[in-house]
Amino acid sequence: MKNNTLVNGYYINSISDTEIELETKLVENSLGKVKVKMPKLNSETLECVLSNLRLSKESLASKTDKELLNLFNTNLGLWLDKNYGPRKCAQDILPITLGYSPQMVETTLNGIFSILKKDLNDLKKTWDSKELAVVVYPNIPGPQVITVLHSLFNRTPIFCKSPYEEPIFSALYAKSLEDVDKQLAKSVSAVPWEGGDKENASLEKILYSGLGKRDAVVVFGSSKTASKIDSLKNKESELIQYSKGIGIIIIGKEYLSKENIDTTANNCAFNISMYNRNACFSPQGVLAERGGEFAPEDFASLLSIKMTQIAQHILPVGDFSGDDYARFAQTHRSAELKRISGFVDYFSVTDENKRIVGGVIYQKKGNFELPRSGQRVVTVTPFKEISDVKTILSEYIENIHTIGLGMDNKKYKKYDLLFKESGVRVSPLNDMLKISIRDYKFV
Secondary structure (H helix, E strand, C coil): CCCCCEEECCEECCCCHHHCCEEEEEEEECCEEEEEEEECCCHHHHHHHHHHHHHCHHHHHCCCHHHHHHHHHHHHHHHCCCCCHHHHHHHHHHHHHHCCCHHHHHHHHHHHHHHHHHCHHHCCCCCCCCCEEEEECCCCCCHHHHHHHHHHHCCCCEEEEECCCCCHHHHHHHHHHHHCCHHHHCCEEEEECCCCCHHHHHHHHHHHHCCCCCEEEEEECCHHHHHHHHHHCCCCCEEEEECCCEEEEEECHHHHCCCCHHHHHHHHHHHHHHHHHCCCCCEEEEEEECCCCCCHHHHHHHHHHHHHHHHHHCCCCCCCCHHHHHHHHHHHHHHHHHHHCCCEEEEEEECCCCCEEEEEEEECCCCCCCCCCCCEEEEEEEECCHHHHHHHHCCCHHHEEEEEEECCHHHHHHHHHHHHCCCCEEEEHHHCCCCCHHHCCCC
């Protein structure tokens, strides 16, 4: 990519660019640099955008379910074409704005659009009466597409509050709707602004306090972010929060057999490595049952080997500098000190340049801890009985998003039942990262 590449970090269909004050933001890392056009909205412009979105509901309501599903299917099919303009742009730019390697971005985009295309019929009408949806996104691509599809299927115009750090994907996806139906695209806007900025405080007040009882806010982010938005919004509007941010893997002893251990380790390693362990469903800890042909400590060692193979040949880490590296370095030093003290075994993960980019921490004493680093670091903790697991995870359960299970069907059903009432998403180990429409209820 040329260093002078200029891309839009926003999408506003209803107002001309000449009516919006713009600034250029330079984003760069070890993978390249890109100039991003960012809007500097004032209160009047934001109110105009929101008003135009509400007016688009009439046109949206005129479309049948079948018409919308056909449009969505065509749109998702375009994104599966690697030569499609917005797809190519995302493939080039997301490594810079997200810090992911090009291989990881490609895997991410393929996964998102193929799964959603297959599961389109899972869209449900849960917002029939909603006038407007405001959605606050994380950096990870995926929720943007799901929420736009769900909102439009429910004939609800949507304002996408894009992350300031990575506004490109939301803008690209919103604009791509023009390629299937220009009128449909008028029901979507994607706008970023920097949180915590005093100049933007008035925008947030307008955005959230102006919502009524027939509007909804969906927040993908921390409880702190959701709490702040809740304090700003009109109390009559609905708040839907997705703030759980921990993934856990549980391995039954039968999956630590000679026959299964290689596949088990490969699946675990991929799940941990994908998204550099930064997604809300990414595994941070592995619980391995004792009594198998391979001991949990042997599995931890093999897991580090598989993670190294992935880092070197399949999913390189990407940009690894700044705050991400500083947090990882701190976790790495702490693990080394615990290893020297005899509390843990620590197996490093290296990339193709033999640089340490991750690690597996085996908890020799059986105490369950989660690493602080968001990089490819994971703990492995042994356990004996299913009752141990419930106790081990009790203090984390409210923050667990997904539990991936590697075990036989009989045992799987027991664990599924164990976590069902907690609202935790439970999935087979090899489907842990396959988030789809049915995983978000929006009610």
